[in-house]
Amino acid sequence: MDKDNQNIRFHITVKGIVVYNGKTLVMKRVRPSTDGLGWWEMPGGGLEYGETPHEALKRELKEETGLDIRIIKPIYTFTAIRPHYQTVGIGFLSIPANDHVVLSEEHTDYKFVDKDELKDIIDPTIYNDIQEALEEYDKMVEYREMKDEPL
Secondary structure, three states: OOHHHOOOEEEEEEEEEEEEOOEEEEEEEOOOOOOOOOOEEOOEEEOOOOOOHHHHHHHHHHHHHOOOEEEEEEEEEEEEEOOOEEEEEEEEEEEEOOOOOOOOOOEEEEEEEOHHHHHHHOOHHHHHHHHHHHHHHHHHHHHHHHHOOOO
């Protein structure tokens, strides 16, 4: 290992692409992102020691939104490199039991938005990351409709 990299730490985070009736949940931060990604984000946060990514996402969504979710599958990864640590993230396509969001102190507002508004409200870096998740959701809906099953 390179001597300069011996003190580098990793932070693992999870994000939920929470889709309810075809609309995606976005959360407005109390302060804009320190990474320059704006005010709006997908809900989620860091893993605590001993948690699996699924456990962390369910806990974070409950804490930040009050929602109980069903995780469909991991759909994208992302990374952010900073001077002394690197964040590695996993985004999960998720379906909530309902749309009754209860905000935590981390956010001041939320919206369930369609794809056009999502593209307008969220940073292009985030939008590009989650496009595959939204396409996957659309495929699930089409499949369920063909089989006449509820999502």
